[in-house]
Amino acid sequence: MNILLLGSGGREHALALKMSQSPLCGKLFIAPGNAGTSQCGTNVNMGVSEFDKIKSFCLENGITLVVPGSEEALVNGIYDFFVQDEALKHIPVMGPSKVGAQLEGSKAFAKLFMERQGIPTAAYREFDENNYEEGVAYIKEHSLPIVLKADGLAAGKGVVITSNHDEALEEFSQMIKSAKFGDASKKVVIEQFLTGIELSVFVITDGHTYKILPEAKDYKRIGEGDLGLNTGGMGAVSPVPFADAAFMQLVEDKVIRKTIDGLSKEGIIYKGFVFFGLINVGGEPFVIEYNCRMGDPETEVVMPRLQNDLLELFVAVNEGKLSSQTIYTDPRAAATVMLVSQGYPEAYEKNKVITNIPAPTHDQIVFHAGTRHDGDKVLTNGGRVLAITSLADTLALALVHSVQTANQIEFEGKTFRRDIGYEFI
Template sequence: MKVLVIGNGGREHALVWKLKQSKRIEEIFVAPGNAGTEKLAENIDIEATDINKLIDFVKKEKIDLTVVGPEAPLVTGIVDAFEAEGLKIFGPNKAAAQLEGSKVFSKNFMKKYSIPTAKYETFTNVDNAISYIKEEGAPIVVKAEGLAAGKGVIVAQTVDEAIAAVEEIMVNEKFGEAGERIVIEEFLAGEEATVLAFTDGNTIVPMIPSQDHKPAYDGDQGPNTGGMGAYAPAPIATENLMSKVYQEILVPTIEGLKEEGIIFKGVLYSGLMVVDGKAKVIEYNVRFGDPEAEVVLPLLKNDLVDVIEATIEDRLDQVDIEWLEKTAVCVIMASGGYPVRYEKGKEISGIEEAESEDIVVFQAGTALKDDKLVTAGGRVLGVTALGNDYQDTIDKAYEGVKQIDFADAHYRTDIGAKAIK
């Protein structure tokens, strides 16, 4: 069969890498892809949100299955458009994608269906938002309503920081239309975990739990990013906690959507804060996380095509999903200055030396220029290692990182430290 993967980040490279292992696939295309996907598949110069061009390409090439990586095309309604043309595509439709596309929708949804989450209020008026912050005090969390590439959430430690965040989003329009409405919510002090789940709208199969590292610097300091690394499985997500997450979060989410007349098919991402052994939802996403995909997919034993098709065809209950009994750690190597200002075009070396049987380097912000591999984004590479225990795997991942070189490379040195602690 022929498969198209949509997107150009580390998550998409991981998806292509996993799909490439399927005996059922003859050819993989990626739109638009990056320098890493080009080694495994054929990159197509079509942007992830250019739905009409993507449909034309799929029809022309007789693509059997399309897999959507990023959130923007899902929120725009790519699944609805493909299905209207009778084309097979993996991901939730536009109505279901509101869970990620609108933080106001998702918070109101959680409130309506008694899904545990932080206390919140929504605002369209700057003065009202500032008055609320002054009443509530800090620390407090300010969120742009719409999509902001993982950077629209500001955890403000002081009232002044929170007010500055409101002004940055609503007055300076840092995230454009995504910041026309904001959510202000209570700060939850705990440990984060991510639970991804495959669902066909009836059956829900949680994946192995992982933990992302959002802040830019060691010790969870600095501004939020799209993610500086991840590991799996996350020990904070005990068997008992996973059982509660299934019963109190995953099932009420899928059933609540059904009540709203929405069938969710694809990957549901629940970003959780675990406080005193109880999980609350910080955010939903409607696709594989990035960098979580880079640690979860390498631990999946199954042929990903089989799982995807079962999800699309409402027969997920017939698939036995299995996981390797190993640990995975991904360290993101970013451009110096990320997530604020950074330069592109720095030559990258050492990837081949870094890769081994237990280490794979997923490319994200990369490009080929004059036959040289160069940086082309904020998050450049995801160095993923597999091992038998956390310390072994962390050591392997950082050994891989040390082999790779590009000017001003920045990475956290404490990815996975919480797992050992």
């Protein structure tokens, strides 16, 4: 198989490494990729939503599978672009249709879907310019805290939680009146605040059946003890200790099965990954959000624990034979520590030289996120730079090993959290 993987982060390095290990893998191209993905295949200077360039590249290079890593290409309709093009429709795209991707692309779409399918989620209302004053009145009467979500994609930054009515009104105004998140906040979903502990659950589906992958928990705050600004993720752990067999059975019965059955019943084409952002409220799972792809940095703990051939799973999805597959999971715990640039998630500098990156072993892999090559040097090229994933018999030991390597790797302004998984250790 000749594969084109779209994306440039730690998730894409983890997917690229996993696919490159398959005997089914012929040529692997990553667009645009990073310094780490270049060790798994060939990087291509091409954007994930440059569909015409992607078409030409696929035809010129005999691509037989396209794997979108991030949500952008999926929400923009890359699946439909391929299916509707005579020259491309023979090439499977491992992801949902544009309508299916609206599970992530529109909070309002996802909420209405959950409502129709009886899937547990927080109570909500949606507002836009047309009913703005209703929204103001709603906020004034709303219990605290108040959760405001930009309806569309906002690079993980479109959610505001506040314990102050005046702050909530100001954020609401900024989102709708001042386009704080651009078109993403033309519509705003206001949600009930749920108290509990979060986790991420992933499935792969052919649109009718599904297989559950290892679960994970990520850590969004920049500071230790979950303090400070929200980021794209400072680390992750897998497995999640409270996600025992009984809880996961509830997740499957109340969330996963209803979601996949609902997509099928509503005629929504969906092949690929579904990410369930869940919260455990008193032992009951509620959906906070859907994503139409794998998470980041969760992929960096899920893929090392997944013992299946990933390309075999993709073939089974494409052929509608996923039900015949069995998922095999490494029993060890995985802990990922993310090295980020000083100043992230706000202003930060790039092009800092990175040294002392160790070679991968059976117990540890350093995934590249925001990196690039400059000759023989590896330079920083983003806010999140490297994801260090260690596997060990216990979560505590896995974290120790990841932190040791985090101390070893050097670049100017290096920042990381030493307490990933703290509430379980």
